[in-house]
Amino acid sequence: MPEFSGLTSYFDPGLILAGVPGRDKVERSYPIPLASAELGLWCRLVAQTTGTISEDSTEDELREAAAAIEALPDLPGDKHLTLSQRMLGTAYAAMVADGVADPYIEYCGMCAYFYVLGGDQAAARWWRSGGRPEALRPAANRAQRRDQAKKAAKKAAPSTGGSRTAAATGTRKPASTSGTKSPRKSAGRGAAKG
Numbered sequence: 001m002p003e004f005s006g007l008t009s010y011f012d013p014g015l016i017l018a019g020v021p022g023r024d025k026v027e028r029s030y031p032i033p034l035a036s037a038e039l040g041l042w043c044r045l046v047a048q049t050t051g052t053i054s055e056d057s058t059e060d061e062l063r064e065a066a067a068a069i070e071a072l073p074d075l076p077g078d079k080h081l082t083l084s085q086r087m088l089g090t091a092y093a094a095m096v097a098d099g100v101a102d103p104y105i106e107y108c109g110m111c112a113y114f115y116v117l118g119g120d121q122a123a124a125r126w127w128r129s130g131g132r133p134e135a136l137r138p139a140a141n142r143a144q145r146r147d148q149a150k151k152a153a154k155k156a157a158p159s160t161g162g163s164r165t166a167a168a169t170g171t172r173k174p175a176s177t178s179g180t181k182s183p184r185k186s187a188g189r190g191a192a193k194g
Contacts, residue, residue, distance in 0.1 A: 015115045015123060017091070017108050023099025030091040030108070035116045039086060043116045057122065066110055084109025087116070107131060 011034060018029040035043065046068070057065075085092045087109045095105050110131075115123035 015112060017111065017127070020095065020100055020104055020108060022095075026098075028098060030088070030094060032087070032091050032108075032112050032115070033089040035087070035112075040116055043113060047117050057118065057125075062114070062126065082109070083113065087112035 014034050015032040016029055017032060019027045020030055021027050047065070084106050088095065088105070091108075092105065095108070100108075111123050111126050114126045
């Protein structure tokens with residue numbers, strides 16, 4: 001029977017949140033302990049009700065998951081602990097002692113939640129995006145890129161107060177077909193005359 005070892009090398013050191021500013025404006029790193037079996041199970045149960053979180057999760061999926069988690073009344077363990085306290089473990093107390101602002105702590109807690117569910121990539125997308133993962137995702141298809149280009153053009157276009165012409169918008173007006181005729185075909189065209 002095969003024997004496998006070295007499991008800790010895959011998860012060591014786990015999640016480290018770096019560059020978190022404290023009260024003194026010094027940026028510190030906080031190692032986040034691996035989730036307990038109970039907490040990991042709870043995170044997966046939450047994910048089943050809010051939708052699966054992965055590296056491909058959209059902004060809407062991440063936001064919906066975050067909102068659903070915040071609304072949950074029954075968390076494992078002490079009922080008085082917040083999601084961030086549970087997810088950050090011992091790092092939570094260290095952040096509070098260092099005077100880390102509440103929005104940063106909550107942001108770090110959500111990052112740790114996404115780490116449990118989606119691993120390094122999902123947590124990294126949340127962290128790098130400032131909570132807006134769509135900022136890192138390219139438009140998925142041509143229609144979305146056109147829509148983004150139109151929105152950007154609207155913002156950049158000066159307001160004239162009147163209607164825009166086709167030349168100003170870059171859109172061509174279809175040619176008129178009224179008054180035009182198809183070319184006549186002669187009966188003998190292309191046929192050998194005999």
